[in-house]
Amino acid sequence: MSVTTLTINGRLVSAAEGASILDVAREHDIHIPTLCHLDGLSEHGACRLCLVEVAGSSKLQAACMTKAVEGMVVTTDSERLRTYRRQIVELLLAERNHVCSVCVANRACELQDLAVSMGLHHVRYEPQAPQLAMDASHPRWIIDHNRCVLCTRCVRVCDEIEGAHTWDVMGRGRQTLVISDMNEPWGDSASCTSCGKCVRVCPTGALFEKGAVATNKDPHFVTYLRMAREQKLWNR
Amino acid sequence: MIVDDIAAVRDREHAARAAQKARIAVCSAAGCLSTGGSAVKDALTAAVAEQGAGTDVRVLGTGCLGLCHAGPLVRVDAQDAAPAMFEHVTPALAVAIVSGVVGGALPAEQRCDLTQPFFTRQHRIVTSDAGVVDAERIEDYLAANGYAALEKVLTEMRPEEVVREISASGLRGRGGAGYPTGLKWSTVAKAQGPGKFVVCNADEGDPGAFMDRSVLEGDPHRVLEGMAIAAFAVGAEQGYIYVRGEYPLAITRLKTAIRQAERMQLLGHRILDTQFNFRIDIRIGAGAFVCGEETALISSIEGKRGTPRPRPPFPAEAGLWGRPTLINNVETYANIAPIILAGGSRFATLGTEHSKGTKVFALAGRIVNTGLVEVPMGIPLREIIYDIGGGIPDGRTFKAAQTGGPSGGCIPAAHLDLPVDYEALAGIGSIMGSGGLIVMDETSCMVDVARYFMEFCRDESCGKCIPCRAGTVQMHEILLKMTRGTADERDLGLLEQLAELVTRTSLCGLGQTAANPVMSTLHHFREEYMAHIRDKVCPAGVCPMHAEDRP
Amino acid sequence: MSLLDMDERLLDLASLIDLVYSPIMDVKEFPEGVDITLVEGAVANEDNARMLRLVRERTDVLVAFGDCAVAGNVTALRNPIANPLPVLQRSYGPDPSRMPGLHTPDAEVPPLVTKVENLRALVRVDYYLPGCPPSADLIFFVLSELVAGRTLNLQSRATLG
Amino acid sequence: MKMLDAAMKRHRHQPDSLIEILHTAQELFGYLDVQCLKYVGHALKVPPSRVYGVATFYNIFSLKPRGAHTCVVCLGTACYVKGTAAILAAIERDQHVEVGGTTPDGQVSLVTARCLGACGLAPALVLDNEIHGAMTPETALARIKAWTDHDRG
Incomplete structure (x- = not known):
């Protein structure tokens, strides 16, 4: 396997061929915030939190989807990037009804963690307060659209790992909503296998178990499943 | 069908024409049809039959004659006489026109002055067939030297020569961003592997733009020919035209044209008896502005939600089903045949240093002559608006010209002498766009216009990336507050920050340009914003300036 | 209540400040020339809005204290429903006589606003102290800094919720 | 339904023809109801949630009957x-x-x-x-x- 050398934040680092900037950064303990990315799932490239500056390119690039290239000079942290990331988290907090104090995922939520890490104490944008439903028709789990950030991790894990493709996204723009089957109650879904993977990858309190308080989720869950399935390796 | 047969069709058509006393062209584009164009065409046809002039006079339905507000338009080309045009034609006048043609003296009323600048200042390349070619007859297109460029390419040129010719012409994408067409073609041509695609983006989504619609409705074969030449140049065998579902007439005419071309072996298998195969299928859009963005368009052709994906990889490397894909818009393809016939360097003599050829604009809004015009690149905006467009009606004054639709900006009077080309427009915060040019007078409020476009982008955002999905909502919210007189200066600051965020971090072109109308109006009309914020006054008197029930 | 969780540190603070207005004090009118005011709660009725504007006018440093003041929080949970009446009816039953003053506001009960707002929506806020409730340590930190006249920088110390 | 089947056959039941088929279905029935969407999804081998996602993404498709x-x-x-x-x-x-x-x-x-x-x-x-x-x-x-x-x- 050939090795690529590039510079991240002034550090010379090496990368395996085909690795993304995000992969390389993580391997070298350089933190880049993410939300829609989850190890083991295909990349979505939509949260824009992992945008980085690449020398020679006027456009910011998503670290999760940009391949590390020989000689590339990457900046993952700058005043400008911090400002953008903060604004993005603020936009999310204003978009739906994220009320941490009454959320099952309080203190076990990636959105909340992002806000804390950015020192975000209030939101300057108009809270949209949309009227959104909660679907508790499934015997074990609930989906609460008020807390959904549309990262589509549930959609991808259901399609790519479980193979059921129960979840998808309907509508567009601010009307976008995660749905099961023909926008039917989750409990009535003919395609759902009740495997619960979607619940285990949800970064917020949008998908949660009935009667339980969410705890921090294992970020390597999907990678483990892939390793187990494809390489018969069950070492967690 | 081989080349000789095509030549025979042309000869027959020319001979028939020489025998005709006159040709009467009725504008059959959507604009004139909506004002009764088809009734006029029926009346003309009936009158010709009634007066027994079937062989002497031909009635044809053609592409947009330009002066949409004066429709239905009828153009008469008689042997040995200057062409004449009639406006606001009724079925009764149609009968009189036919009598006039037969009798040798055309009616004097409702004549359209063909020497007015609206007609004389134009330079028609893309729209040269309007008034000459019947949109539903391939024979007419052939008689106007149609498919001669394809023939030349297939029989005399190698693919790389075609690409070189297009590069030499300096043609740039007419869809908005102005990417050099030759460069795009050569990237796709160089890409490895079979199964390349050629796609025509006919998802003309900018509100206020109807150039592509007119070309598709009036001269569909020209687009097909351009695509076929492109396919030959880049090595593709399959093409798609992605047309807006809102353009049913264009879809019908394209379907007819494809059928005709296939029958004459100008499309399909072994075109003109060469080894070249090229098939074109139509894909109908279903009402999503974002599908004008090429990666979203690809998703839509693949039958999926029209959501974009990050570039690179660019479609030229990995597009439809992961194959190298060439995507150009309608007007770009319509320029191809003329470039091949005249030569790239000849085409390049027209226009400015970096913007060659002509541009078709759809003039609309507060302007006397609303309609379709084709002008050389580099013409001053003032000439388009005042000379060709006839200026502002009702004694009002010019305030701004909007180009580029929701991705563009508003150009104030101070820049009226700006030459219209890609760089000049970008330099003042707008873009060339696909060619919509909407004129506004003092009855338009720039804050309200910015709010209108932001509402558009908010509703057309696909919802995939956060900055565009949620950022447009918040920008619209702030602009709405301004039009209601409840915004303060903190809101202005937030608006400017959001504009930067959405521009810099959005996933696709829709988001990256969504703030342009806000930024350009803020730049050129800041005092109007301040009047809304500080004085709670809308100078144009458009905004309600009162809050709804808020605490 | 979480103010009281500061325990004996309250005594340290008490020596540095004069408490001039609070819900537990018998002061009717909000005084002028206040240095620091901690405002808790969101703006849910017209009197809240009036009071907030008055506080802003008479205070040097205004701190939004707790999630409700910062972001609306539980108070704003009714916002998606747009009109407070259905919420009241759901809680108190449909009989208007059981909730006098709410259907027809009077001097005793100020009318509810349609949309609950956080403080920032109405006035300029100097600092935000999130938490539901904010922890005692955080409150102590904030008050110590402000009393000492320093510029507050919470960074990652605080979180909503 | 026969005409819908014919349209799907013409596209060789390719999943990528979903949008074309939805156009045809809407022309035939005036709007797209859930039963019809399920039928199309099944025939084209596209999961129901994706069919619904596509049908609600585009403005032209209506999931409710239109007026006269x-x-x-x-x-x-x-x-x-x-x-x-x-x-x-x-x-x-x-x-x-x-x-x-x-x-x-x-x-x-x-x-x-x-x-x-x-x-x-x-x-x-x-x-x-x-x-x-x-x-x-x-x-x-x-x-x-x-x-x-x-x-x-």
């Missing part, structure tokens, strides 16, 4: 500049119908379009597939009234 007549108000820039908002408001008020809705008696559906490409005729409406240009609130209401008078008797 459809009035499309163009909200393109040229029409906006020339006062289409006032026309829309007048229709909403006069016919007691909101955008995207149908009058209670099922007569008139009111929808808006981004741009009809008839900017030269602004402001423009499409009344039952026919474009009408240079409209005013009065002329628009008169046209709609002509339908309803005729049909409501």
Whole structure:
């Protein structure tokens, strides 16, 4: 396997061929915030939190989807990037009804963690307060659209790992909503296998178990499943 | 069908024409049809039959004659006489026109002055067939030297020569961003592997733009020919035209044209008896502005939600089903045949240093002559608006010209002498766009216009990336507050920050340009914003300036 | 209540400040020339809005204290429903006589606003102290800094919720 | 259903023909109901949630039945500049119908379009597939009234 050398934040680092900037950064303990990315799932490239500056390119690039290239000079942290990331988290907090104090995922939520890490104490944008439903028709789990950030991790894990493709996204723009089957109650879904993977990858309190308080989720869950399935390796 | 047969069709058509006393062209584009164009065409046809002039006079339905507000338009080309045009034609006048043609003296009323600048200042390349070619007859297109460029390419040129010719012409994408067409073609041509695609983006989504619609409705074969030449140049065998579902007439005419071309072996298998195969299928859009963005368009052709994906990889490397894909818009393809016939360097003599050829604009809004015009690149905006467009009606004054639709900006009077080309427009915060040019007078409020476009982008955002999905909502919210007189200066600051965020971090072109109308109006009309914020006054008197029930 | 969780540190603070207005004090009118005011709660009725504007006018440093003041929080949970009446009816039953003053506001009960707002929506806020409730340590930190006249920088110390 | 089957056969039941098939289904039945979407999804081997996702992404597809007549108000820039908002408001008020809705008696559906490409005729409406240009609130209401008078008797 050939090795690529590039510079991240002034550090010379090496990368395996085909690795993304995000992969390389993580391997070298350089933190880049993410939300829609989850190890083991295909990349979505939509949260824009992992945008980085690449020398020679006027456009910011998503670290999760940009391949590390020989000689590339990457900046993952700058005043400008911090400002953008903060604004993005603020936009999310204003978009739906994220009320941490009454959320099952309080203190076990990636959105909340992002806000804390950015020192975000209030939101300057108009809270949209949309009227959104909660679907508790499934015997074990609930989906609460008020807390959904549309990262589509549930959609991808259901399609790519479980193979059921129960979840998808309907509508567009601010009307976008995660749905099961023909926008039917989750409990009535003919395609759902009740495997619960979607619940285990949800970064917020949008998908949660009935009667339980969410705890921090294992970020390597999907990678483990892939390793187990494809390489018969069950070492967690 | 081989080349000789095509030549025979042309000869027959020319001979028939020489025998005709006159040709009467009725504008059959959507604009004139909506004002009764088809009734006029029926009346003309009936009158010709009634007066027994079937062989002497031909009635044809053609592409947009330009002066949409004066429709239905009828153009008469008689042997040995200057062409004449009639406006606001009724079925009764149609009968009189036919009598006039037969009798040798055309009616004097409702004549359209063909020497007015609206007609004389134009330079028609893309729209040269309007008034000459019947949109539903391939024979007419052939008689106007149609498919001669394809023939030349297939029989005399190698693919790389075609690409070189297009590069030499300096043609740039007419869809908005102005990417050099030759460069795009050569990237796709160089890409490895079979199964390349050629796609025509006919998802003309900018509100206020109807150039592509007119070309598709009036001269569909020209687009097909351009695509076929492109396919030959880049090595593709399959093409798609992605047309807006809102353009049913264009879809019908394209379907007819494809059928005709296939029958004459100008499309399909072994075109003109060469080894070249090229098939074109139509894909109908279903009402999503974002599908004008090429990666979203690809998703839509693949039958999926029209959501974009990050570039690179660019479609030229990995597009439809992961194959190298060439995507150009309608007007770009319509320029191809003329470039091949005249030569790239000849085409390049027209226009400015970096913007060659002509541009078709759809003039609309507060302007006397609303309609379709084709002008050389580099013409001053003032000439388009005042000379060709006839200026502002009702004694009002010019305030701004909007180009580029929701991705563009508003150009104030101070820049009226700006030459219209890609760089000049970008330099003042707008873009060339696909060619919509909407004129506004003092009855338009720039804050309200910015709010209108932001509402558009908010509703057309696909919802995939956060900055565009949620950022447009918040920008619209702030602009709405301004039009209601409840915004303060903190809101202005937030608006400017959001504009930067959405521009810099959005996933696709829709988001990256969504703030342009806000930024350009803020730049050129800041005092109007301040009047809304500080004085709670809308100078144009458009905004309600009162809050709804808020605490 | 979480103010009281500061325990004996309250005594340290008490020596540095004069408490001039609070819900537990018998002061009717909000005084002028206040240095620091901690405002808790969101703006849910017209009197809240009036009071907030008055506080802003008479205070040097205004701190939004707790999630409700910062972001609306539980108070704003009714916002998606747009009109407070259905919420009241759901809680108190449909009989208007059981909730006098709410259907027809009077001097005793100020009318509810349609949309609950956080403080920032109405006035300029100097600092935000999130938490539901904010922890005692955080409150102590904030008050110590402000009393000492320093510029507050919470960074990652605080979180909503 | 037969015509729908034929259309799907013509596309060799390729999953990528989903949008084309939905166009055909809507032409045949006037709108797309859940049963129809399930049928199409099954035949093209596309999961139900994706079919629904596609059908709700695009403006042209309607999951609700339309009224006997459809009035499309163009909200393109040229029409906006020339006062289409006032026309829309007048229709909403006069016919007691909101955008995207149908009058209670099922007569008139009111929808808006981004741009009809008839900017030269602004402001423009499409009344039952026919474009009408240079409209005013009065002329628009008169046209709609002509339908309803005729049909409501």
